[in-house]
Amino acid sequence: MSKPVLIVGGGPAGLAAAHSLGAVDKPSILVEKENRLGGAPILSGYAKLVPTDEWAKDAIGGMVARVENEPLVQVETEATVTSFTGEPGNFSVTLSNGNIFDADAAILCSGFTHFDSVNKPEWGFGTFPDVVTTTQVEQMISSGNGVRCPSDGRKPNRVAILLCVGSRDRQIGREWCSKICCTVSSNLAMEIREELPDCHVYIYYMDIRTFGLYETKYYWRSQEEFKVKYIKARIAEVTSDGEHLIVKGEDTLVKRPITIPFDMVVHAIGMDPNIDNPQLAETFGVDLETNGFIDVANCYGAMGATSRPGVYVAGAATGPETIDDSIAQGHAAAMAVLSGLKSEVSKSA
Amino acid sequence: MSKPVLIVGGGPAGLAAAHSLGAVDKPSILVEKENRLGGAPILSGYAKLVPTDEWAKDAIGGMVARVENEPLVQVETEATVTSFTGEPGNFSVTLSNGNIFDADAAILCSGFTHFDSVNKPEWGFGTFPDVVTTTQVEQMISSGNGVRCPSDGRKPNRVAILLCVGSRDRQIGREWCSKICCTVSSNLAMEIREELPDCHVYIYYMDIRTFGLYETKYYWRSQEEFKVKYIKARIAEVTSDGEHLIVKGEDTLVKRPITIPFDMVVHAIGMDPNIDNPQLAETFGVDLETNGFIDVANCYGAMGATSRPGVYVAGAATGPETIDDSIAQGHAAAMAVLSGLKSEVSKSA
Numbered sequence: 001m002s003k004p005v006l007i008v009g010g011g012p013a014g015l016a017a018a019h020s021l022g023a024v025d026k027p028s029i030l031v032e033k034e035n036r037l038g039g040a041p042i043l044s045g046y047a048k049l050v051p052t053d054e055w056a057k058d059a060i061g062g063m064v065a066r067v068e069n070e071p072l073v074q075v076e077t078e079a080t081v082t083s084f085t086g087e088p089g090n091f092s093v094t095l096s097n098g099n100i101f102d103a104d105a106a107i108l109c110s111g112f113t114h115f116d117s118v119n120k121p122e123w124g125f126g127t128f129p130d131v132v133t134t135t136q137v138e139q140m141i142s143s144g145n146g147v148r149c150p151s152d153g154r155k156p157n158r159v160a161i162l163l164c165v166g167s168r169d170r171q172i173g174r175e176w177c178s179k180i181c182c183t184v185s186s187n188l189a190m191e192i193r194e195e196l197p198d199c200h201v202y203i204y205y206m207d208i209r210t211f212g213l214y215e216t217k218y219y220w221r222s223q224e225e226f227k228v229k230y231i232k233a234r235i236a237e238v239t240s241d242g243e244h245l246i247v248k249g250e251d252t253l254v255k256r257p258i259t260i261p262f263d264m265v266v267h268a269i270g271m272d273p274n275i276d277n278p279q280l281a282e283t284f285g286v287d288l289e290t291n292g293f294i295d296v297a298n299c300y301g302a303m304g305a306t307s308r309p310g311v312y313v314a315g316a317a318t319g320p321e322t323i324d325d326s327i328a329q330g331h332a333a334a335m336a337v338l339s340g341l342k343s344e345v346s347k348s349a
Numbered sequence: 350m351s352k353p354v355l356i357v358g359g360g361p362a363g364l365a366a367a368h369s370l371g372a373v374d375k376p377s378i379l380v381e382k383e384n385r386l387g388g389a390p391i392l393s394g395y396a397k398l399v400p401t402d403e404w405a406k407d408a409i410g411g412m413v414a415r416v417e418n419e420p421l422v423q424v425e426t427e428a429t430v431t432s433f434t435g436e437p438g439n440f441s442v443t444l445s446n447g448n449i450f451d452a453d454a455a456i457l458c459s460g461f462t463h464f465d466s467v468n469k470p471e472w473g474f475g476t477f478p479d480v481v482t483t484t485q486v487e488q489m490i491s492s493g494n495g496v497r498c499p500s501d502g503r504k505p506n507r508v509a510i511l512l513c514v515g516s517r518d519r520q521i522g523r524e525w526c527s528k529i530c531c532t533v534s535s536n537l538a539m540e541i542r543e544e545l546p547d548c549h550v551y552i553y554y555m556d557i558r559t560f561g562l563y564e565t566k567y568y569w570r571s572q573e574e575f576k577v578k579y580i581k582a583r584i585a586e587v588t589s590d591g592e593h594l595i596v597k598g599e600d601t602l603v604k605r606p607i608t609i610p611f612d613m614v615v616h617a618i619g620m621d622p623n624i625d626n627p628q629l630a631e632t633f634g635v636d637l638e639t640n641g642f643i644d645v646a647n648c649y650g651a652m653g654a655t656s657r658p659g660v661y662v663a664g665a666a667t668g669p670e671t672i673d674d675s676i677a678q679g680h681a682a683a684m685a686v687l688s689g690l691k692s693e694v695s696k697s698a
Contacts, residue, residue, distance in 0.1 A: 016652075020681075020688070023684060023687050023688035024373050052647040052649075054649070059649040062650070175564060175569065176564050177559065177560050177561055177562075177563070177564040178561075179560045207556035207557050207558065208556050209556065209558045211528045212526055212527070212668050214526070215517060216525060216639075216640075253602065255602070255603065291562070293562070298408065299673045299677065300409065300411055301411070303365075303676060303677060303680055319562040320561045323648075324648045325674055327648045327652060327681070328648065328678050328680075329681075330681075331652055331684040331685070332369075332678075332679075334684065335683065335684060336680070338372050338373055339368070339369070
C-alpha cells in the first residue's frame with residue numbers, strides 16, 4: 001500500500017478523497033491546475049453554501065486546511081497531468097511541472113465549468129452591465145460589499161433571477177438540468193432580501209426543483225418569510241428602456257405575456273462539463289457520456305468506476321452535482337480505490 | 350482497530366458501509382430488523398432501478414451477496430438494538446436477540462418508511478382496488494406478471510400516475526419533497542408503455558423534478574420516445590363512475606377543470622421518516638430534524654455525523670434520498686468512522 005493515489009482536482013470531491021485516504025494511512029498526490037485548492041466554492045468566491053448556511057471560505061476552507069495539514073497528501077498546484085500510463089496498482093504519472101511518480105489508482109475530481117452567459121445573448125448578459133450571474137452575486141455577498149448594480153453602484157430595488165440559464169435548453173445544446181441552481185437561487189433571493197429589505201426579488205422558473213428537504217428551507221421559506229415572488233415563465237428576451245432592464249416573456253400559468261422592469265437581472269448559470277474533459281478523457285483513457293461529462297459506471301459495485309480499471313471519478317465531473325453529494329462521492333471513491341486494490345492483491349496472491 | 354462498528358439497517362447505505370469497512374479490514378456487525386438484507390429495493394420488490402436500468406434483485410442483491418461473503422461482517426437479521434451506551438471507541442450494544450457486544454462507533458442506515466396512501470383518502474387508495482402505489486407497480490413488473498388492474502386482472506388502457514402523494518402536502522403534514530419519485534415515475538411510465546404499447550400513460554405533476562442528468566433520460570425520453578403525457582395539475586379527487594376511475598382536478602397551465610377516466614391510478618408515494626425513528630433517537634441519543642428524519646451535521650467535517658459523537662447516519666434515514674446517493678453516503682460514513690477513530694487515537698496518544 002505504499003504507492004500514492006493520484007487525485008485530479010482540489011475541489012470538494014478531491015479534498016474529501018484526499019482526506020479519506022489519509023485517514024486510513026494511504027498517501028495521495030492531489031493535482032490542481034489553479035494556484036490554490038478549494039475548487040469552485042473558493043475560486044469563484046461563493047457566499048453561504050446550501051444547505052448549511054456556512055460561508056464557503058469557512059466550510060470548504062476548512063477542508064483545504066485539513067488536507068494541507070495532512071502529511072500523507074502531497075499537493076501539486078498549478079499543475080496538470082500530461083501522461084498517465086500503466087495498469088491498476090502500477091500507473092506512471094507525469095505532471096506538467098516535470099514531476100514523475102508512480103500511483104496505484106487515480107480519482108478524477110475535476111468538476112465542472114460554469115456556463116458562460118454570453119452564449120445566451122438574448123438574455124442580455126454582456127450587453128447590459130446590470131445583467132449578472134449567480135456567481136457574481138455570490139461574490140458581491142462574500143466580498144462584504146453587498147448586492148449593487150455594477151453600472152452605477154446603486155442598491156437595486158427590483159431584482160429578477162432567471163433560472164435555467166445554460167440548463168434545460170436544447171437551443172444551445174444543453175438539455176441537462178444543473179440540479180442545484182433552483183435551491184441556490186432561492187437562497188440568494190433570501191440573502192438579497194436580508195441585505196436589502198426594500199428590494200423586490202422575482203424568480204423566473206420552468207419547474208422549481210428544490211428537491212428533498214430543500215423544499216421547506218428554500219422554496220417555502222423564501223416565499224413566506226422573505227416574500228420572494230416566483231413566476232413560472234418562458235423568457236423571451238432581456239432588453240432595456242434606458243432606465244431599467246426589461247424582462248419579457250410569457251407567464252405560462254396564465255398564458256399571457258409578462259413584461260416587468262428590473263434594476264438587476266441575475267442569470268442562474270448552470271454547470272457545463274469541464275472544458276478540460278476532452279483532454280482528460282484522452283490522457284486518462286476514460287469515456288465521456290453523451291453530454292461530455294465523465295461517464296461513471298453503476299454504483300452497486302465500485303463507486304465511481306470509469307471505463308478504465310483503476311481510474312475513478314467523483315463529484316461534478318460526472319454531471320451536475322451538489323457540494324454535499326460531491327463530498328460524499330469523493331469519500332466513496334476513496335473507498336472504492338482501497339477496495340479495488342484489495343481485490344487486486346487477493347487476485348495476485 | 351479490533352472492535353467492530355455497529356451498522357443499523359441492511360439497505361443500500363448499510364450494505365455500502367459494511368463493504369467499505371471490510372475493504373479496510375475493519376469488522377462490523379450489521380443489524381437488520383427484517384429477516385433478510387437489501388432494504389426497500391429488495392424487501393419491497395422494486396423492478397429496474399434508476400438511473401442504471403438494472404434489476405433491483407441483481408443490483409442490490411449483488412451488494413447483499415458481497416456483504417454476506419465478507420468474513421469481517423457479522424450479519425444479525427430479525428434483530429434490533431435495545432441498548433446503546435458508552436463513548437466513541439467504547440460503546441456497549443445489546444440486541445433484541447440477547448447478543449451483547451462492544452463497538453467503537455455506530456452508523457444508522459435505517460432508511461425510510463413508504464408513505465401509506467390511506468392517509469390521502471380523497472385520492473381513492475383503499476376505496477378502489479385499481480388505485481395502487483408505485484411500489485405495487487414495481488412489484489407487478491418485477492414479479493414478471495405484468496401491469497394488470499387488481500380488480501379483474503385486465504390490461505389497463507389508460508393509466509394515471511399522480512406525483513407527490515405524501516410529499517409537498519401540508520394538509521397531511523408532509524411538506525418535504527421525496528426527491529426521486531418524479532424520476533421513478535417517468536421510468537415506470539416507460540416500463541408500462543413498453544409492456545403495453547396501446548396503454549396511454551399520464552403523469553400528473555406540480556413541478557417535474559428530474560434533476561441533473563435524469564432530465565434527458567427520463568423526462569424527455571418518456572415524452573418523445575414513449576409518448577408519456579405530462580399534465581401540470583392540482584388533483585381534487587379520484588372517484589369512479591362504476592366502469593372507470595375518474596381523476597378530477599385543475600389543469601394549472603390552462604386554469605381549467607380537467608376530468609379524465611382511467612383504468613388504473615398509481616400513487617407515486619413519498620418517503621416518510623422511518624416509523625422507528627423516535628425509538629432509534631431514544632436508543633442512540635441522537636436528534637431528529639423537524640420532519641422526523643435523523644438530523645445530520647454539515648458534511649465538511651465528518652460526513653454523516655449526528656448529534657452524538659461516534660454515531661453516524663447515512664442514506665434515507667437523513668431525508669428522502671436516491672439509492673445512488675445513499676450508497677455514496679454509506680461509504681462516506683464508513684470513512685468518517687475511521688477518520689474519527691484515528692483522531693480519537695491521536696488525542697489519547
